[in-house]
Amino acid sequence: MNMDIVLGLQWGDEGKGKFIDLISEDYDITARFNGGANAGHSIERHGKRITLKSLPSGIFMKGVQNVIGTGTVLDPVSLRREILNLKEFDGTIEPENNLIISAKAHLVLPTHKLLDIFMEDNPDYTPIGTTRNGIAQAYSNKILRQNLRVGDIDAPDFKSRIERILNRDYSVLAGGDTVLPPWEEISREFFEAIEFLKKFTRTETELFLNTALLTGKKILAEGSQAAMLDIDHGTYPYVTSSSTTASGACSGLGISPKKVGEIFGIAKAYCTRVGNGMFPTEIFDELGEEIRNKGHEFGSNTGRPRRIGWLDLPALRYAIMINGVTQVILTKADILSGMKSVAVCTHYALEDGSMATISGTLPENGLPVLKQMKGWEGDITAIDDASNLPEELKTFLSFLNDELGVPITYLSTGPGRNEILKLNRK
Known part of the structure; x- marks a missing residue:
C-alpha cells in the first residue's frame, strides 16, 4: 500500500480540512507531518463548524487512527485546549483511543510564544x-539542539530541564520591554498540560507508520499551511x-x-494570503472586500482578514511542479458566482519577454498579465451532477485543466461537508 498526501498549493486556507474529512474514511490512518497550532483546518459537522489546529482532520472518523508526526511541533497547552473543545463539540469522539503522538515531535514551550511576540x-x-x-521559536531551538521533545516528558529530570529553559528565556525577555506574565502562572499551566498529554500514546511513529504500510494499511498524510509558505521553496522570509x-x-x-501514491493539491479559484509577503495578483479595490466578505476570508486560527487576489497560474504551476501533484481539488468557485467576469493571471510580463512559472521570488518589474473570463450565474451549492454546472464554469475548469497539465478531480461547490463534486479525470 502507498501513502497519499494532501497539501495546499497557495498561501494556505485552501480548504484542506474539508477534503481530508471527506476522503479520510477511505484510509486507516491520517497523519499530520508538519507545523503546529499556527494553522487551522476548519471542518463542518452537523451544521456546526470547528477548527482543528494540531489534531489530524481524520479525528472524526470511527476506526481511523490519527498520528501527530515527528516533523510537527506540539504545544501541550494548545493541544489540551483543542481536545477539550473537540469533546464539547462532539461528545462521541475519544482522542485517547485513536490518537498517537510522535515521541520525537518537539515541544512548544510557553516562552516560545513570548519570544515570538517580542x-x-x-x-x-x-x-x-x-x-x-511560538512555532518558529520551537523549530529554531530544534535546529540549535536546545529543545525538548515529547518523549522527554517521561524523563525523571524533565521538570528541572524545562524550568532551566523557561528561566533562561525569561532572563532574555526581561532585558527588553516585553510585558511578561507571572512565571509561576505559565509554568503551572504548562505542567498541567503535560500531565494531560501523558494520557495519549507516545511512540516512534515512523516505525508504527511503516509497519502499517507493510501490513496493507492505507495512510493519508496531512499538510499544514501550503506550498508557497514552505521554508525553503516559498516566498521567503514571509513563510x-x-x-x-x-x-x-x-x-x-x-x-x-x-511509498508515496497520490498527491492531492488543494487550490482556491482565487488566491488569499494572511500576513506580509509578496502577493502580485492582490485586489485592492472594493471587489477584494466583496470577495473577502462573501467567502468569509478571515483566518480560522487568528480571525485576521485575508488578503484577496486573482488566481495565480504561474505560482500554481510552480507548486504543482515541486510537489509532483497528481490531482487538483478546486475550492471556493461558489464565491465567484454572480460576477460578470473573473480574472486569472496567466503569466508575468517582463522587460525582456514573459515567464510562465515563478518560484518563491518574483523578478523585479514583473507585472501579472490577467486573462478576463466570463463569469457564471446562479447558486451552484445544490448541484450534485457536474454536467449541470454553468457552461461558463465548465469553460473555466477546462481552461485550468489545460493550463495546469494536472486534472482537476474535485470541485467544492459550497461550505458544507457534502457540497463537493467529483469530476471526470482527463
Whole structure:
C-alpha cells in the first residue's frame, strides 16, 4: 500500500480540512507531518463548524487512527485546549483511543510564544506577520539542539530541564520591554498540560507508520499551511518554519518517497494570503472586500482578514511542479458566482519577454498579465451532477485543466461537508 498526501498549493486556507474529512474514511490512518497550532483546518459537522489546529482532520472518523508526526511541533497547552473543545463539540469522539503522538515531535514551550511576540514587535527584527504561537521559536531551538521533545516528558529530570529553559528565556525577555506574565502562572499551566498529554500514546511513529504500510494499511498524510509558505521553496522570509511540501511529508513522517501514491493539491479559484509577503495578483479595490466578505476570508486560527487576489497560474504551476501533484481539488468557485467576469493571471510580463512559472521570488518589474473570463450565474451549492454546472464554469475548469497539465478531480461547490463534486479525470 502507498501513502497519499494532501497539501495546499497557495498561501494556505485552501480548504484542506474539508477534503481530508471527506476522503479520510477511505484510509486507516491520517497523519499530520508538519507545523503546529499556527494553522487551522476548519471542518463542518452537523451544521456546526470547528477548527482543528494540531489534531489530524481524520479525528472524526470511527476506526481511523490519527498520528501527530515527528516533523510537527506540539504545544501541550494548545493541544489540551483543542481536545477539550473537540469533546464539547462532539461528545462521541475519544482522542485517547485513536490518537498517537510522535515521541520525537518537539515541544512548544510557553516562552516560545513570548519570544515570538517580542520579535514581531521589536524594530530590530523583520516583522513576518506570524500567528505568535511560538512555532518558529520551537523549530529554531530544534535546529540549535536546545529543545525538548515529547518523549522527554517521561524523563525523571524533565521538570528541572524545562524550568532551566523557561528561566533562561525569561532572563532574555526581561532585558527588553516585553510585558511578561507571572512565571509561576505559565509554568503551572504548562505542567498541567503535560500531565494531560501523558494520557495519549507516545511512540516512534515512523516505525508504527511503516509497519502499517507493510501490513496493507492505507495512510493519508496531512499538510499544514501550503506550498508557497514552505521554508525553503516559498516566498521567503514571509513563510512558515517547516517544510510544507510533499517531500516534507516523507521527512516529517519518516516514510520513503518510494511509498508515496497520490498527491492531492488543494487550490482556491482565487488566491488569499494572511500576513506580509509578496502577493502580485492582490485586489485592492472594493471587489477584494466583496470577495473577502462573501467567502468569509478571515483566518480560522487568528480571525485576521485575508488578503484577496486573482488566481495565480504561474505560482500554481510552480507548486504543482515541486510537489509532483497528481490531482487538483478546486475550492471556493461558489464565491465567484454572480460576477460578470473573473480574472486569472496567466503569466508575468517582463522587460525582456514573459515567464510562465515563478518560484518563491518574483523578478523585479514583473507585472501579472490577467486573462478576463466570463463569469457564471446562479447558486451552484445544490448541484450534485457536474454536467449541470454553468457552461461558463465548465469553460473555466477546462481552461485550468489545460493550463495546469494536472486534472482537476474535485470541485467544492459550497461550505458544507457534502457540497463537493467529483469530476471526470482527463
